[in-house]
Amino acid sequence: MALAALDLDQALFEGLCRLGDSTLVLGHRVSEWCGHAPVLEEDIALANVALDLIGQTQMWLGLAGEVEGKGRDADTLAFRRDVWDFRNLLLVERPNGDFGHTLMRQFLFDAWHQPMLKALEGSGDARIAEIAAKAGKEVAYHLERSADLVIRLGDGTTESHQRMQTALDKLWPYTGEMMMADATDQALAGAGIIAAPDSLRPAWDALVGEVLTEATLKPPEGRYMHKGGKQGTHSEHLGHMLTEMQWLQRAYPDAKW
Amino acid sequence: MSSEWPLWEIFIRGQHGLNHRHVGSLHAPDAALAIKHARDVYTRRNEGVSIWVVPSDAITASSPSDKGPLFEPSNAKVYRHPTFFDIPDEVGKM
Amino acid sequence: MYAQMVTSEASNEDPEKLAAFQARIDAGEKIEPKDWMPEGYRKTLIRQIGQHAHSEIVGQLPEGNWITRAPTLERKAILLAKVQDEAGHGLYLYCAAETLGVSRDELTEALLAGKMKYSSIFNYPTLNWADIGAVGWLVDGAAIMNQVPLQRTSFGPYSRAMIRICKEESFHQRQGYDIMMKMAQGTPEQKAMAQDALNRFWYPSLMMFGPSDRDSVHSAQSMAWKIKINTNDELRQKFVDQTVPQAEYLGLTIPDPDLKWNEEKGGYDFSEPDWSEFFEVIKGNGPCNAERMEARQKAWDDGAWFRDGLMAHAKKRAAARVAAE
Numbered sequence: 001m002a003l004a005a006l007d008l009d010q011a012l013f014e015g016l017c018r019l020g021d022s023t024l025v026l027g028h029r030v031s032e033w034c035g036h037a038p039v040l041e042e043d044i045a046l047a048n049v050a051l052d053l054i055g056q057t058q059m060w061l062g063l064a065g066e067v068e069g070k071g072r073d074a075d076t077l078a079f080r081r082d083v084w085d086f087r088n089l090l091l092v093e094r095p096n097g098d099f100g101h102t103l104m105r106q107f108l109f110d111a112w113h114q115p116m117l118k119a120l121e122g123s124g125d126a127r128i129a130e131i132a133a134k135a136g137k138e139v140a141y142h143l144e145r146s147a148d149l150v151i152r153l154g155d156g157t158t159e160s161h162q163r164m165q166t167a168l169d170k171l172w173p174y175t176g177e178m179m180m181a182d183a184t185d186q187a188l189a190g191a192g193i194i195a196a197p198d199s200l201r202p203a204w205d206a207l208v209g210e211v212l213t214e215a216t217l218k219p220p221e222g223r224y225m226h227k228g229g230k231q232g233t234h235s236e237h238l239g240h241m242l243t244e245m246q247w248l249q250r251a252y253p254d255a256k257w
Numbered sequence: 258m259s260s261e262w263p264l265w266e267i268f269i270r271g272q273h274g275l276n277h278r279h280v281g282s283l284h285a286p287d288a289a290l291a292i293k294h295a296r297d298v299y300t301r302r303n304e305g306v307s308i309w310v311v312p313s314d315a316i317t318a319s320s321p322s323d324k325g326p327l328f329e330p331s332n333a334k335v336y337r338h339p340t341f342f343d344i345p346d347e348v349g350k351m
Numbered sequence: 352m353y354a355q356m357v358t359s360e361a362s363n364e365d366p367e368k369l370a371a372f373q374a375r376i377d378a379g380e381k382i383e384p385k386d387w388m389p390e391g392y393r394k395t396l397i398r399q400i401g402q403h404a405h406s407e408i409v410g411q412l413p414e415g416n417w418i419t420r421a422p423t424l425e426r427k428a429i430l431l432a433k434v435q436d437e438a439g440h441g442l443y444l445y446c447a448a449e450t451l452g453v454s455r456d457e458l459t460e461a462l463l464a465g466k467m468k469y470s471s472i473f474n475y476p477t478l479n480w481a482d483i484g485a486v487g488w489l490v491d492g493a494a495i496m497n498q499v500p501l502q503r504t505s506f507g508p509y510s511r512a513m514i515r516i517c518k519e520e521s522f523h524q525r526q527g528y529d530i531m532m533k534m535a536q537g538t539p540e541q542k543a544m545a546q547d548a549l550n551r552f553w554y555p556s557l558m559m560f561g562p563s564d565r566d567s568v569h570s571a572q573s574m575a576w577k578i579k580i581n582t583n584d585e586l587r588q589k590f591v592d593q594t595v596p597q598a599e600y601l602g603l604t605i606p607d608p609d610l611k612w613n614e615e616k617g618g619y620d621f622s623e624p625d626w627s628e629f630f631e632v633i634k635g636n637g638p639c640n641a642e643r644m645e646a647r648q649k650a651w652d653d654g655a656w657f658r659d660g661l662m663a664h665a666k667k668r669a670a671a672r673v674a675a676e
Contacts (some may be wrong), residue, residue, distance in 0.1 A: 034418055071601035261456045
C-alpha cells in the first residue's frame with residue numbers, strides 16, 4: 001500500500017510536470033514574438049497569452065515541487081532540468097514558423113487545453129481543481145481568439161489560406177500525443193486525479209472539425225502521430241530553447257535574481 | 258492589396274453601474290476583432306467590465322466654431338442648479 | 352528624450368488667427384483635433400508624437416532581447432508585461448497622431464524609409480541581464496522626466512495619451528531599480544554586470560534629452576505652443592540630481608570623474624556626453640541602428656499577408672451580411 005502511494009505521488013509529479021512544462025514551453029515560444037508581431041494589437045494580445053501561460057507554469061510547477069517534496073520550486077524545475085526531464089507535448093516545442101503557424105499551433109493546443117482543464121476542475125485533488133479553474137478562464141479566451149483567427153485566415157486571401165493549410169499539414173502529426181495515454185496517465189485517471197486523455201478526443205475532434213470546416217481547411221490524410229514528449233523524448237528544438245532559457249541560471253548557479 | 262485596418266473608438270465601462278467612457282482608439286478589421294483588441298489593449302490592468310466599439314468615421318462631432326452658440330446659453334440658466342435657491346436651515350435637508 | 356531634436360515648422364497664417372490660437376494656449380486651454388490650428392503646430396506635433404510612438408515600438412527590441420533569457424519565471428513575466436506596455440504606449444501615441452490627419456501605416460512607412468526618427472537610446476545593445484535593470488532605471492527614468500510634464504501639453508489627444516502612459520509607466524522604473532538592487536547586492540559577477548550596465552548606459556541616457564537647446568528657435572516655438580514644457584538642459588540636470596543618490600545607494604560608481612555636488616546651484620556638475628557620438632547615432636551609425644530597422648522592416652513585411660488576410664475576411668463577412676439583408 002505504501003508503495004502504491006509512492007507510485008501515485010511519482011505519477012502525480014510527472015503529471016504536473018506535463019502540464020507545467022507544456023505551458024512553460026508554449027509560453028516561451030509565444031513570448032519570442034514580442035516586438036515582432038505583424039501588427040501592434042496582435043503583439044499586445046500575444047503577450048497576454050504568453051503571460052497567462054507563464055503564470056500557469058508557476059502554479060503547475062510550484063505544485064509539482066511541493067508534491068515531489070525535495071525542495072525544488074517552480075524556478076528550479078524550469079531552469080535546472082535538462083531536456084530528458086521535460087514532459088511537455090512535442091506540439092508546443094515546434095518552432096514558431098510564420099505567424100500563421102504560430103496561431104495554428106495555438107489553436108490545436110487550445111482546443112485540447114480548454115476541455116482538459118474543464119475536466120480537471122472536477123479533479124479529486126483539490127489543489128489541481130483550483131488551478132484548473134483559474135487557468136480555465138484564461139484558456140477559454142485563448143481558444144476563442146485562436147479559433148477565430150484560424151477561421152478568418154483560413155477563409156481570408158489565397159495566400160493566408162495557403163499558409164494556414166501548410167501550417168495545419170505540418171502540425172497535424174503532433175496533435176495525437178495530447179490524447180494518447182500511458183501508464184502515468186492511467187494511474188492518475190484511475191485515482192480520479194485527471195481525466196483519461198482519450199476521453200478528451202470527442203470534444204477535440206468536434207471542435208477542431210467545426211473550426212477547420214469554417215476556415216475552409218482540411219486535415220492532412222496521413223494518420224501517423226509523433227509521440228515521446230510526455231515521456232521526455234523530445235525533438236532537437238527543445239534543447240536549443242532550454243539553452244537560451246536556462247543560460248543565466250546555469251552560468252551563475254549561486255546567483256539570486 | 259494592403260488596405261489599412263479601420264480605426265475604432267473604444268468605450269469601456271469601468272465598474273458595474275457606471276457609464277461607458279471613451280478610453281482611446283485602435284485598429285481592427287471589423288467590430289468583433291475590435292472588441293477582442295480592446296480587451297487586450299485597454300483592459301490589461303483590470304480596467305473594465307464591458308466594452309463598446311464604434312467605427313471612428315461613424316462619429317459626428319459638433320463643430321468647434323459653434324462652441325459659443327451651443328454651450329454658452331446654458332451658462333445663464335443658473336436656476337437649474339440647486340444652489341440657486343436659499344432654503345432656511347430650519348426646514349431641514351432638501 | 353523619446354522625441355529628440357524635433358524641428359518645429361514656421362507658420363505663415365493670418366496673424367490674427369495665430370494670436371487667437373496662442374491666447375488659447377496661454378490660457379491653458381486644450382487644442383482638440385477639429386479646432387483650427389496653425390499648419391506648423393500640426394506638422395510639428397505629427398513629427399513629435401510620431402517620433403515618440405516610434406521610440407516606444409523600437410524600444411521594445413533591446414528589452415525584448417532578454418525575454419527569452421530572463422532568469423526566473425517572475426522576471427520573465429514582469430519583463431514581458433513591461434515590453435507589452437511599450438507596444439501599448441506606441442499604440443496610444445500613434446492614435447493621438449492619427450487625429451491630426453496622418454495614418455499609422457503612413458507613419459510606419461516613414462520610419463522604415465528613414466524619414467522619421469526614434470530615440471537614439473534604442474540603438475545601444477543590451478549585453479547582460481543588468482542592462483534590463485539599467486534600461487528601466489535610467490532610460491525609463493529619463494523618459495518619465497519628460498513625460499510627466501507632457502501630461503500638460505496643449506494638444507488634447509497627446510495630453511490624454513501621456514496621462515495614460517504615465518499611469519502605466521510608474522512600475523517600469525521601479526522594476527528596473529529592483530533588478531539593479533538584486534544585482535548590486537548579489538555575487539561579485541552580478542555586481543560587475545550592474546556596474547558594466549551603468550557604465551554603458553550613463554552617457555547614452557544623458558543624450559536622451561538632446562543637445563542643449565538654450566538658443567534653439569525650434570525649442571522656443573515648441574515651448575510657446577506647449578508641446579515642449581522644459582528645456583533639455585533643465586531635464587538633464589534634474590535627471591542627474593535624481594539619479595546620483597540612487598547610484599550611491601546601489602554602491603555603484605557613475606562613470607564620470609568630474610561629477611560633483613555644486614552647493615551654489617543646488618545640483619551636480621557633470622560631464623557632457625560625447626555629442627559627436629550622438630550625431631553619428633542619429634545619422635544611423637549607432638551600434639544597433641541596422642539591426643533595429645531590420646527587425647521592424649521584417650515584422651512589417653512578414654506581417655503583410657496576415658493584415659491583408661484578416662481584412663479580406665472582414666470584407667467577405669460584411670458582404671455576406673449585406674447580401675442576407
